Amino acid sequence: MIASxxxxxxxxxxxxxxxxxxxxxxxxxxxxxxxxxxxARDAGLPLHEILAVGCAAPGPLDHRTGMVHEAPNxxxxxxxxxxxxxxxxxxxxxxxxxxxTAMAAIAESAIGAARGARDFIYVTVSTGLGGSIxxxxxxxxxxxxxxxxxxxxxxxxxxxxxxDAAADLPRCGCGSYGCAESFAAGRNLADAYxxxxxxxxxxxxxxxxxxxxxxxxxxxxxxxxxxxxxxxxLNPALIVVGGSIADNQPGHVLEPMRRAIADRAFRAxxxxxxxxxxxxGGDVGMLGAVFAAxxxxxxxxxxxx
Amino acid sequence: MIASxxxxxxxxxxxxxxxxxxxxxxxxxxxxxxxxxxxARDAGLPLHEILAVGCAAPGPLDHRTGMVHEAPNxxxxxxxxxxxxxxxxxxxxxxxxxxxTAMAAIAESAIGAARGARDFIYVTVSTGLGGSIxxxxxxxxxxxxxxxxxxxxxxxxxxxxxxDAAADLPRCGCGSYGCAESFAAGRNLADAYxxxxxxxxxxxxxxxxxxxxxxxxxxxxxxxxxxxxxxxxLNPALIVVGGSIADNQPGHVLEPMRRAIADRAFRAxxxxxxxxxxxxGGDVGMLGAVFAAxxxxxxxxxxxx
Numbered sequence: 001m002i003a004s005x006x007x008x009x010x011x012x013x014x015x016x017x018x019x020x021x022x023x024x025x026x027x028x029x030x031x032x033x034x035x036x037x038x039x040a041r042d043a044g045l046p047l048h049e050i051l052a053v054g055c056a057a058p059g060p061l062d063h064r065t066g067m068v069h070e071a072p073n074x075x076x077x078x079x080x081x082x083x084x085x086x087x088x089x090x091x092x093x094x095x096x097x098x099x100x101t102a103m104a105a106i107a108e109s110a111i112g113a114a115r116g117a118r119d120f121i122y123v124t125v126s127t128g129l130g131g132s133i134x135x136x137x138x139x140x141x142x143x144x145x146x147x148x149x150x151x152x153x154x155x156x157x158x159x160x161x162x163x164d165a166a167a168d169l170p171r172c173g174c175g176s177y178g179c180a181e182s183f184a185a186g187r188n189l190a191d192a193y194x195x196x197x198x199x200x201x202x203x204x205x206x207x208x209x210x211x212x213x214x215x216x217x218x219x220x221x222x223x224x225x226x227x228x229x230x231x232x233x234l235n236p237a238l239i240v241v242g243g244s245i246a247d248n249q250p251g252h253v254l255e256p257m258r259r260a261i262a263d264r265a266f267r268a269x270x271x272x273x274x275x276x277x278x279x280x281g282g283d284v285g286m287l288g289a290v291f292a293a294x295x296x297x298x299x300x301x302x303x304x305x
Numbered sequence: 306m307i308a309s310x311x312x313x314x315x316x317x318x319x320x321x322x323x324x325x326x327x328x329x330x331x332x333x334x335x336x337x338x339x340x341x342x343x344x345a346r347d348a349g350l351p352l353h354e355i356l357a358v359g360c361a362a363p364g365p366l367d368h369r370t371g372m373v374h375e376a377p378n379x380x381x382x383x384x385x386x387x388x389x390x391x392x393x394x395x396x397x398x399x400x401x402x403x404x405x406t407a408m409a410a411i412a413e414s415a416i417g418a419a420r421g422a423r424d425f426i427y428v429t430v431s432t433g434l435g436g437s438i439x440x441x442x443x444x445x446x447x448x449x450x451x452x453x454x455x456x457x458x459x460x461x462x463x464x465x466x467x468x469d470a471a472a473d474l475p476r477c478g479c480g481s482y483g484c485a486e487s488f489a490a491g492r493n494l495a496d497a498y499x500x501x502x503x504x505x506x507x508x509x510x511x512x513x514x515x516x517x518x519x520x521x522x523x524x525x526x527x528x529x530x531x532x533x534x535x536x537x538x539l540n541p542a543l544i545v546v547g548g549s550i551a552d553n554q555p556g557h558v559l560e561p562m563r564r565a566i567a568d569r570a571f572r573a574x575x576x577x578x579x580x581x582x583x584x585x586g587g588d589v590g591m592l593g594a595v596f597a598a599x600x601x602x603x604x605x606x607x608x609x610x
Contacts, residue, residue, distance in 0.1 A: 060571050060573050060574065062573075069571070069572065069573040070571065070572065070573070118448070119447055119448040133538075135440065135445050135446075135447070135452070136443065136445070136446065138441065138443075140440050140441070140445070140539065141440075141441065141540070142424055142440070142539055142540020142541065142574065142577075143423070143424040143540055143541060143542035143577050143578075144540060144573060144574065144577040145540070146540045146571065146573045146574045146577075147440070147538065147539050147540035147574075148538065149537040149538060149571060149574075150537075150538050152533075152534070152537040152538075152570075152571065153458070153530075153533075153534035153537060153538050154460060154529075154530035154533050154534055154569070155459060155460060155461075155462065155483075155530070155534075156460075156461055156462055156464060156530075157460065157461055157526040157527070157529075157530055158464070158526075159461060159463070159464070159473050159474070159523065161518070161519040161522040161523060161526075162519075165526050165529070168464050169464070174571060175569070176533065176568075176569035176570070177569075178460075178530055213466070214466040214467075217466040218464065218466060221462040221463075221466075221470050222462070224459075224462075224470070225458075225459035225460070225461075225462055225483055228457075228458075228459050228481065229457070229458035229459055229460075229534075232454040232455075232457040232458060233438075233452065233453065233454060233455050233457075233458050234445065234447055234452050235446070235447020235448055235449060235450070235451045235452035236447065236448060237448035263481075264459070264480070264481035264482075265457075265481070266365050266374070266375065266451065266454060266457065266479060267374065267375065268365050268367075268374040268375070268449060268451045269365065269447065269449065269451045269452075269454075272447075272448050272449040272451075273448075
């Protein structure tokens with residue numbers, strides 16, 4: 001995507017979308033580079049006139065080095081030097097990589113639902129479940145820059161101690177169990193019901209299908225625990241919730257989060273927080289990447305680095 | 306407590322301990338003031354020569370205003386102006402209030418196990434379960450200064466959706482359910498077994514008592530989820546674990562946390578973190594209060610405010 005961002009306004013000049021190849025990291029890099037070149041061509045912009053490129057990727061990754069540690073959903077992204085590989089494929093252009101949810105939080109902060117908020121959490125409930133934490137006006141990065149993986153906070157275990165701790169729990173893509181993602185993310189909902197798309201699970205539940213309803217209830221319970229925990233632990237002013245599942249099923253995502261916070265979180269932080277839908281839709285990660293590249297290039301990105 | 310803190314060294318000049326009265330906030334304030342006066346007398350220090358007093362209290366509270374929002378374990382501490390009430394009871398002395406776990410984190414950072422760490426989490430497993438988060442060299446406070454209540458991150462729910470979400474779960478002191486504290490804190494362990502002291506639960510489990518063992522296993526599962534979540538979400542360099550239960554039962558507290566991180570957290574943050582015992586023992590909150598009062602008085606406390 002090529003976009004212009006002026007103050008609160010943004011305009012998308014050119015864009016290109018491709019399916020993520022499943023046959024290894026080299027193909028993924030080639031596809032991204034091809035997409036970037038096509039976008040530049042559409043915009044009539046020669047590659048050598050571009051100052052920097054922003055790239056949003058699934059994490060955990062290190063945005064300082066551009067190294068992706070592990071991305072369970074992309075074949076071959078394991079300790080993969082994405083920024084430098086992509087730079088090589090784009091004639092040496094400067095490439096700034098960051099986690100997709102960090103890019104999204106940056107965009108929502110700059111031109112979206114979190115404008116002006118110094119303490120907010122961006123949550124995406126989509127294929128996966130991720131997020132980014134901004135506290136006291138700074139993005140929380142951690143000691144090796146992988147902080148923010150809120151979808152992999154375990155919110156359940158098997159209560160029956162005569163059984164294994166993971167018994168009856170869905171396995172998470174990260175290899176663990178109990179993670180909020182393993183209950184509430186789109187792929188996990190679909191897998192649990194044995195269909196291709198989470199929309200079918202919600203539709204079946206709405207028709208009264210008991211198995212689908214059980215899956216949806218567990219997803220809501222997981223999101224409820226996550227929301228209460230975020231509020232008690234981090235005391236944000238705002239939880240901005242985006243992603244396709246949240247956009248399409250706010251009654252099964254934002255509503256249970258709000259109810260749980262009102263019913264179960266400490267009163268002081270509960271009354272200080274609002275749970276709101278994200279403002280920037282499916283483009284949020286790419287808009288954040290454009291914005292972040294500009295800010296990092298100009299040395300203004302310190303708050304999110 | 307009156308203590309001198311010089312560099313890495315500390316010396317306790319005088320101390321006084323009293324049971325927390327159970328007949329209301331006025332009695333609690335009187336007991337603290339009496340204790341402070343007795344300590345000053347023992348140290349041969351007239352009250353009017355004291356520049357400031359630090360007071361560690363259970364939370365959630367606002368350390369800027371000295372207001373305790375709710376402290377489930379202290380009768381009468383509900384929207385209670387502790388700092389100003391205590392100041393009144395001490396002839397107008399300046400009183401700095403902070404959450405006990407914040408004071409503990411400050412002390413462990415200044416003279417304890419977290420010296421030099423810019424990203425660490427202090428966890429106490431004691432009567433209750435609490436903590437404080439330091440990220441990028443600053444204490445995470447949140448939008449209304451109540452952040453850090455990690456014991457009230459819900460880590461369990463009833464998986465059987467034909468039953469209530471709270472079914473089979475212990476009720477937490479905060480009014481919610483599923484909280485890590487409700488499984489793993491000392492009072493909750495003792496209550497679950499119907500005894501006065503958590504030590505009896507561990508002893509019974511060691512003797513092979515099945516009911517005690519089930520309680521201990523659930524506590525370990527809750528701590529495991531909490532540890533994995535903290536590492537994935539916050540990417541700390543250090544988790545410092547203190548409190549009486551942790552001190553007395555490291556094999557049931559620190560060990561399950563370490564195992565869970567190694568087995569279940571993302572590899573990058575898991576390999577960046579160490580789980581270590583707290584260094585300052587039962588005095589940690591009071592030492593932190595002394596240190597914090599000195600730093601706030603001299604304007605050097607910005608990193609934790």
